[in-house]
Amino acid sequence: MALIEDAKKGKKDEFVKKCAEEEGLEVEKLLRLIAKGQVVIPRNVLREIKPKAIGFLCSTKVNANVGTSEEYINVEEEIEKAIIAQKYGADAVMDLSTGGDLREIRKKIMKVVKVPFGTVPIYEAARDCKRIGDISEDDFFRVVEEHAKDGVDFMTIHAGVNWTSLETLKKSKRILGVVSRGGAITIGWMLQNEKENPYYKNFDYLLDILKEYDVTISLGDAFRPGCIHDAGDRAKYMEFIVLGELVEKCREKGVQCIVEGPGHVPLDLIEPSVKAMKSVTNNAPLYLLGPLVTDIAAGYDHIAGAIGAAIAGMAGADFICYITPSEHLGLPTVEDVKEGVIAAKIAAHAVDLIKEGQKERARALDYEMSIARKKLDWDRQFKLSPDEERARKIWERRKARGDYCSMCGNLCAIKLVESFFK
Ligand code: SF4
Helix, strand or coil: CCHHHHHHCCCCCHHHHHHHHHHCCCHHHHHHHHHHCCEECCCCCCCCCCCCCEECCCCCEEEEEECCECCECCHHHHHHHHHHHHHCCCCEEEECCCCCCHHHHHHHHHHHCCCCEEECCHHHHHHCCCCHHHCCHHHHHHHHHHHHHHCCCEEEECCCCCHHHHHHHHHCCCCCCCCCHHHHHHHHHHHHHCCCCHHHHCHHHHHHHHHHHCCEEEECCCCCCCCHHHCCCHHHHHHHHHHHHHHHHHHHHCCCEEEEECCECCHHHHHHHHHHHHHHCCCCCEEEECCECCCCCCCCHHHHHHHHHHHHHHHCCCEEECCCCCCCCCCCCHHHHHHHHHHHHHHHHHHHCCCCCCHHHHHHHHHHHHHHHHCCCHHHHHHHCCCHHHHHHHHHHCCCCCCCCCCCHHHCHHHHHHHHHC
């Protein structure tokens, strides 16, 4: 039976108990939140994974995207990226491959992913067709079923694009139009065929497929703004409203759902945008790409994304999709994946320091770090850092002669103050 239905009956599955323990929540409380659709635990019935609870009162989660492109196909490297992402704390991994044998690649990456594993099935349907408009309506659903059978735990599906939202987009004065790959494919198909989006039109059928495997749907953000100029326009809000209606259908049907959000958003629009999404979706778990708070950080977009993620998390976002330093420039390397995950994890932890239900546990870590700093206990400080090796390397690079560091040397404020108070 689907988790959301089990939760309504109060059934305490083992993996729910594990999540409750990990989140420091009572099982009954977690079940009530799952039943209401305010928390999801993405998990395909065919897969055994380390489950993760995403949503209200849960710690802020981070997703890392990996995957090939037509330009660069190196499956071993993508596997390594998935491993590194988990090593540095990714709570979910998505395979966004578009180059090579997609099913084979998916299966290989999935094997090393022990946390929830996500995909965007429409990429596969589009990749197999010469012209986007040639994708058959059946193929939209065939790929979803195939991914579900392979054990995918959550899928991004751009069901919120319909003729109404598309008309609003056509009237917008955007610079970058649509920057979501799945969104562009869906819109291209609709325009070339002059037909409604099959995922929107046959949403109940889509939910039937997902429910059979208890796959979580991540309602894609097709109209996410691709630059600061395009943020907060009517097209985006129109899509939010459609997504809100689809969330209701998911809940009625017993399919867990997450809602995706923008994109590139200036600082002052992040909070209203998150609050609007939470309001129209009746507090569905919110999954954001960044958001990036400026367009000019090429090479450092993981920092622009982490700033946005921290503010979005403070306003209520639950799940952060990492951004790597390669964003807007190329397919990330293994090192980029590590940098991206760490940046997003720092943002997520900063959010947890003030998040209801999480702040006491999160603050205990900061407390421990501050005690280690006071004691000049370097080993403990390295262990508590996001990247122990890097922290140790920096400390050793210019090693001081005393037990302090080379920043202030024997004028170490911590040491001086300690001696004064003695
Ligand atoms: S030397 Fe300066 S930076 Fe280093 S531990 Fe002491 S106070 Fe901190």
